[in-house]
Every structure is written in structure tokens, then in C-alpha cells.
Amino acid sequence: VDSNFELYKRITDDRDFGEAIKDFLFDQYLRSHRQAEELIKRGESKTLEFKSTLRWNLREDRKDDQIPTYAVLKTIAAFLNTEGGDLLIGVGDDKSIVGIESDRFENEDKFMLHLSQVVRNGLGDRASTCIDPKTQIVQGKTVCAISCQRSPEPVFLRWKGMETGPEGDFYVRSGPGSVRRAPDSAKQYIQTRFPNVSKTSDK
Numbered sequence: 001v002d003s004n005f006e007l008y009k010r011i012t013d014d015r016d017f018g019e020a021i022k023d024f025l026f027d028q029y030l031r032s033h034r035q036a037e038e039l040i041k042r043g044e045s046k047t048l049e050f051k052s053t054l055r056w057n058l059r060e061d062r063k064d065d066q067i068p069t070y071a072v073l074k075t076i077a078a079f080l081n082t083e084g085g086d087l088l089i090g091v092g093d094d095k096s097i098v099g100i101e102s103d104r105f106e107n108e109d110k111f112m113l114h115l116s117q118v119v120r121n122g123l124g125d126r127a128s129t130c131i132d133p134k135t136q137i138v139q140g141k142t143v144c145a146i147s148c149q150r151s152p153e154p155v156f157l158r159w160k161g162m163e164t165g166p167e168g169d170f171y172v173r174s175g176p177g178s179v180r181r182a183p184d185s186a187k188q189y190i191q192t193r194f195p196n197v198s199k200t201s202d203k
Contacts, residue, residue: 036145039088040091043095046082046174048085049178050093051072051091052068052093052098052102053089053090054111054118054144055103056102058102070159073122073159075171077123077171078172078179080155081171083173084147086147087145088145088146091143097141097143099141099143122158124156126151127151127155133147153197154170157170164180170190
């Protein structure tokens with residue numbers, strides 16, 4: 001508490017120091033926003049994918065917590081099971097900026113809370129610790145950038161009965177897409193990729 005108070009006093013008392021802090025924070029703000037724009041310019045790849053929405057079916061213009069949500073979870077799972085990557089929600093395949101506003105949540109906090117819940121429910125608590133979602137403004141719209149780290153354990157996807165196996169679906173990245181591995185193929189991949197993990201599911 002004392003150190004925070006001392007920092008506050010220095011910022012308020014020392015004009016040059018206060019200006020330096022403001023410049024630093026503004027630079028960080030610009031850098032984070034430019035980062036999303038630079039990712040969008042690069043286009044989709046093995047470590048980068050775009051999704052228009054989290055729960056809204058744009059084609060049918062209705063709430064849909066199955067297909068769009070499964071697509072988001074599938075991508076996150078594939079990143080975690082491979083080498084990590086970035087998922088941008090609110091961006092179309094053609095790089096058009098849709099914005100998470102299209103998901104029609106009351107506010108940004110509601111969107112982030114829902115995202116956190118579906119990740120835990122669909123991929124497990126441990127998987128949720130491997131992602132870092134942040135929102136950024138791009139062309140006047142809000143984009144959710146999810147940074148996914150390589151998981152130390154295999155991640156299986158279960159979502160509203162859409163999975164094909166009892167343990168869930170196992171996805172990995174292959175080029176600019178996410179591929180579901182068949183049980184035998186998944187087992188071999190897990191033995192190679194996660195040699196120290198005895199259980200094939202983290203849930």
C-alpha cells in the first residue's frame with residue numbers, strides 16, 4: 001500500500017515523471033491495438049485464425065450456442081494441442097471486421113464472462129489457464145484477441161453432445177485449419193506430444 005501511495009505522489013508531484021508514465025501507458029495502448037491490426041493483415045495461418053462470432057449465427061441471424069461456439073472451442077483446443085496461436089473473434093475469414101458486438105451481449109464484460117464459461121465447460125479448467133483473452137478496438141469495433149499457449153496436457157473438446165467420442169474430440173492444427181484426430185491417431189499423437197502424461201484427458 002505504501003509503495004502504491006508513494007508512486008501516486010510521485011506521479012502527481014513530479015510533472016515530468018507523470019508525463020512519462022502517461023506516455024508509456026498510451027504507447028502500450030497503441031501497441032496492443034496495432035497488434036490486432038497487424039495480425040489481421042497477415043491473414044490466417046497455422047498459428048492464427050479468425051472467427052466472426054462466439055454465439056451468433058450470422059447467416060440465420062439468431063443466437064446459436066452450438067455451431068459458432070463449437071468452432072471457437074475447436075480452434076482453441078487445436079492451438080493448445082499443437083504449438084499455441086492466436087484466435088481473433090469478431091473478424092471474418094475475409095479479414096472483415098465484424099466486432100463482438102454482433103454477438104449481442106449486453107456489454108463487453110458479459111461477453112468475456114461467457115467466453116470464460118464456455119472454455120471451462122467445453123475444454124476443462126486447466127485449458128482455461130492456457131489462454132489470455134483481451135479486447136481491442138479495430139476500425140471502431142471490438143475484437144477479442146485470444147492468445148493460446150501450448151498446453152502441457154492433451155485437451156479434449158466436449159460441447160453439448162456434438163463430440164464424436166466418449167472422451168471428446170481431439171483437435172490439432174494442420175496448416176491454417178483445425179483437424180480432428182481419430183482415436184488411434186490421437187493416441188499416437190498424444191504419446192509423442194505429451195510423453196509424461198499418463199491420462200489422455202484432463203477432465
